[in-house]
Amino acid sequence: MHLRRPPGTPRSPGRPSRALVTVPLLIIVAVTVVDVLAPPQVHLGPFLVAAPAITASFAGPRLTGAIGVIAVVAQSVVAVIRTSLTDLNHTLQISALILISVIVTFFAHRRERREKEMTQLRSVAEATQGVVMRPLPRRVGPLRIGSVYLAAEAEARIGGDLYAAARTALGTRLVIGDVRGKGLEAIGDAALVLGAFRAAAHRQAELPVLVADLEGALSSGLDDPGAGREGRPHREEAFVTAAVLDVPDTEPALRMISCGHPPPLLLREGRVTALEVEQPGLPLGLAEFSRTGFAVESFAFGPGDLVLLYTDGVVEARDAAGRFYPLAERLASWPGGKPEALLRYVCEDLLAHSGGSLGDDAALVAVQRLTTDGTASTSSPAA
Secondary structure, eight states: OEEEOOOOOOOOTTSOOHHHHHHHHHHHHHHHHHHHHSOTTOOOGGGGGHHHHHHHTTSOHHHHHHHHHHHHHHHHHHHHHHSOTTOHHHHHHHHHHHHHHHHHHHHHHHHHHHHHHHHHHHHHHHHHHHHHSOOOOSEETTEEEEEEEEOSSTTOSOOSEEEEEEEOSSEEEEEEEEESSOHHHHHHHHHHHHHHHHHHTTSOOOHHHHHHHHHHHHHHHHTOTTTOOTTSOOGGGOOEEEEEEEEESSSSEEEEEEEBOOOOEEEETTEEEEOOOSSOBOOBTOGGGOSSOOOOEEEEOOTTOEEEEEOHHHHTOBOTTOOBOOHHHHHTTOOOOOHHHHHHHHHHHHHHHTTTOOSSOEEEEEEEEOOTTSOOOSSSOOO
């Protein structure tokens, strides 16, 4: 299952709700009636500017301009009833009302154009997400998989976090990573890593060879003379933390190379264990500074076991008091179930902890090994 927090869809500026439209109209009616009935020395006409000003906050330029015209007409009616249109006081009030209506209509036009641009950007982001971050299958061999991507910004659909899965003749390979930085360059680096993984993961080469391919693809992309641009960080400073896993079909184990990535968490019979490697490698893009290469380490992974992969946006999420999200502690209280249920539990708890918004993108992948008959196991929590 592939979950994604949907960004909020703003109301079209040309279609505000009827309740909102009645507010400026009621203001115009109320001010007009009270101004006509007020003593001669009391003038409430300046309050009419509130009508187009309020309208500009939720409507487009056409409705804002229309409300401005209605307010000017109302002020003119007040002037005729109380004195005349040529009265200096009312002439100045009408002129000021026209000027303010024109100004707020202009800003309503700018806001509407900005919202249209954001809608186009969301469409481009959706297309990019479909190409770069393909949804993971719910079932791969003896594995059940769930994935989720939480964007830090409501308008964003994809950032520098990445994950993918690929089948080989002997098992399943997975990658999860986090690109340093943000923006289009981070998306480009994520695409480099994902493209290299999809091209090479299906081969029967050893895991260090696969990770070396990812390193080579990223390094060649960073060395591209056109990659650096004026005013942006040097491409030499880019790197990607990653964890690459190989899960054989017939062996109750998983093999992993960690390139500076947070350790996955293993859930087994209500216990949570961090899969800490003894020889962590440097992040992808920095391998030239390493003397040890990429070390493979193995961990037990039997039927019913569930491994949670995640990026640092999860564990670095803070609450109002500045406390980091205690992922391992929260997982210990999870009642058990399928990977999709685990991801829903973590996402809801994470967003509640952080007040509904994240400081960084977060990606999670939950992988559960099944038995040959497609169930978790009799000893694991019911799915």
